[in-house]
Amino acid sequence: MKVIQVRDFNDLGKKAADIIANCVKRNPKAVLGLATGSTPKTTYKELIRDHIEKGTSYRQIRTVNLDEYVGLPKNNPNSYHYFMREELFNSIDLLEENIHIPNGSAPNIYDECKAYDGLIESMGGVDLQILGIGRNGHIGFNEPGTSFEETTHVVDLTLDTRKANARFFNNLEEVPTQAITMGIKNILQSKTILLLASGREKAEAMAHLLNTNNVTSAFPASSLHQHDHVTVIADEDALSLVYRLERRA
Ligand code: PGA
Numbered sequence: 373m374k375v376i377q378v379r380d381f382n383d384l385g386k387k388a389a390d391i392i393a394n395c396v397k398r399n400p401k402a403v404l405g406l407a408t409g410s411t412p413k414t415t416y417k418e419l420i421r422d423h424i425e426k427g428t429s430y431r432q433i434r435t436v437n438l439d440e441y442v443g444l445p446k447n448n449p450n451s452y453h454y455f456m457r458e459e460l461f462n463s464i465d466l467l468e469e470n471i472h473i474p475n476g477s478a479p480n481i482y483d484e485c486k487a488y489d490g491l492i493e494s495m496g497g498v499d500l501q502i503l504g505i506g507r508n509g510h511i512g513f514n515e516p517g518t519s520f521e522e523t524t525h526v527v528d529l530t531l532d533t534r535k536a537n538a539r540f541f542n543n544l545e546e547v548p549t550q551a552i553t554m555g556i557k558n559i560l561q562s563k564t565i566l567l568l569a570s571g572r573e574k575a576e577a578m579a580h581l582l583n584t585n586n587v588t589s590a591f592p593a594s595s596l597h598q599h600d601h602v603t604v605i606a607d608e609d610a611l612s613l614v615y616r617l618e619r620r621a
Contacts, residue, residue, distance in 0.1 A: 373597065375582065375604045377611055381570045385414025387605050388502070388568055393422045395500045395564075401432045405501030405554075406460075407512075408437065408452040411568045412502060416460040423464045430466040436492055437473040438503070438512040439553035442526065445477055450540050474524065474552035485524040485552055492524075492558060501562035505569050505577050508532050509591035513553035520595050522555030556595045564601040567593070569610040578606055579613035 378384050392415070395402055406412070422428050437452060446453035453473050461471060472491060478484035492498065503511050510516065513527045527550065529537075534547040541547050559565070569578050580591055582604070587594045596602045 373582075373602045373604060375606065375611075375614075378605060378607050380607050380609075381414050384411075384568060384570050384605055384607050385416075385418045388412075388415040388566060389418030389422055391566060391603070391605075392419060392500065392502070393426075393428045396428055396430065396433060399499060400429065401434075402499040403495050403497065404433060404435045405498040405559075405562055406435050406437045406456065407502045407504050407568075408439070408455045408459075409504045411504035411570055413459060414570075415502070415568065419460065420463040430464050432470075433466060434470040434495055435466065435472060436488075436495070436498060436554075438501075438559075439551050440474040440476040441548040442476040442481055442550035442552060443548050446475075450546075451476070474554075476548075476552055481526050481550075481552060485526060488524040488552070488554070489558065492554075492561075498558075498562040499564065501559060501565045503559070503565060503567045503593075505567060505574060505581070505593050506533060507536060507573060507577055509577055509580060509593045511556070511559060511567075511593050511596070513551040514556050514559075514592045516590050516592060518556060518589060518592055520556045520560070520589060520598075523557050524552065524554050527551050527553055556592060560595060560599050562599075565596060565599055565603070567596065567602060567604045567606075569604070569606040571607070572609040572612065574606070574610040575613045578604075578610050579615075582611075582614045 440452045444451040515530050538544045
């Protein structure tokens, strides 16, 4: 696992966008695995800037998002469909038909999971997967205890995760109780992975991830130790409790 330390949230966005834009230029038909949440926001902002200023094109790029809440319509401002449009898709030249996000309002969410696995496979897998990390070590919505063999599935969100995400809703009751998420198996099948972390509130999780190489389902992000091409980009605050680190700029 390669770790790149950056100064702050803005620098995180610049570094991550640099890596993603380079991937797109090297492989204009790449499949990008995308994430939502606060963490990728500066990254998406920088990708938009790069698209406008340098003309990096996404016309042949296909995207698959990690997860979506169950029961929120696509036009709900808290849905991940909405988030992705606002934060990235509306501002780059990605084609509508190449955008894929699990449908949390599908009539049968279990069939939707199967179809999503099939979709990823039919695209030849993900070339570059972007991940955030939850305070409890979740990646996507794979909560502690999830088997590493899981593919796309329906999860019951933990109270901790719902509380962490309640800041986007009017109150905790409004936060959906379930989500559809790619499984850890899907994530580990990505060719390369970029894990992003920013802020003091991620410091314990980053210490958990980086201070040992222990792999345990109790801390889902530890599964990434089993993958050969993971790059972590994290800022000083997020790495403030990590002591076993050869930091690379
Ligand atoms: P955040 O969420 O980027 O909003 O902190 C990350 C995650 O929970 O995976």
